[in-house]
Amino acid sequence: MIGKHKNQIIQLRAVVKAYSTGEGPFLALKDVDIDIQQGEFLGITGKSGAGKTTLLNMISGVSELTSGEVIFYGAGNGSPDTAIPIHTLNEDQLAQWRGENVGIIYQSFELMPTLSLVENVMLPPDFLGSYRPTFSKERALELLELVDIAEHAYKIPAHISGGQKQRVAIARAMVNDPALIIADEPTGNLDSVTAETIFQIFEKLVDQ
Incomplete structure (x- = not known):
């Protein structure tokens, strides 16, 4: 070891x-x-x-x-x-480990287009088998508030900007309270002002 x-x-x-x-x-x-x-x-x-x-x-x-x-x-x-x-770890063990311990944020957001923002944030607990309707929704709304996009919670991704989509992706990555958050070029598709805002959100999360 x-x-x-x-x-x-x-x-x-x-x-x-x-x-x-x-x-x-x-x-x-x-x-x-x-x-x-x-x-x-x-x-x-x-x-x-x-x-x-x-x-x-x-x-x-x-x-x-x-x-x-x-x-x-x-x-x-x-x-x-x-x-x-x-x-x-084998594939099943890795999937379980990632679900419990890692939140991943992608450059391309990877949001489900037919689901509302709050439903997108609620997906990881569902995949992990820890979904509870009331608690999961409350947690998702709390995180959307944390990243300053709660007012759009019931919109679908097509109706918000790229920077707002990345905020949703950050909230989704946090919903299972992971020990580790991995972001792969999270500002690559964003303008410089929006990118700076996203990094400020990351810094706020680290401080918490």
Whole structure:
């Protein structure tokens, strides 16, 4: 088991990701070590094709490692008893782990077009099997209020702007109270002013 510092929730050690291509192996990540602390707001930068999305997929368990370790410490309380080596989980275990511990925000929002905003936010508890109609709706409305879009709760995504859609995506990512929120280029489709607002929302969430 790799070593842990108090308050860490994720550790990556010697993570490698290689792909097979027609021209031979392509090394997307090589010997990556990262420690992520509870309450930390961490940004990953790099040019297009540098492996940023690949790295996020390693952290979230969406893609398999070629080698290395990814360890999740659920409570962030310093106890090795909470350690989960997510690179060893099967698909069903990974889906359950992600549902309980990770909120993911995509550049393209990924909202269901026929559902209202509040219904979109209520989806993760339903997928996880923890859906309770009254509680889930109250929680969704509370989060839409937190990201300043509650007045549009019963609209469908087509009737709001890109920046507003990203606010909904943030609320949806938070609805199961995850220990870790992963955002893959969350402002890539937004103008600079709206992007700044989205980062301010992230900072507010970290402070809470």
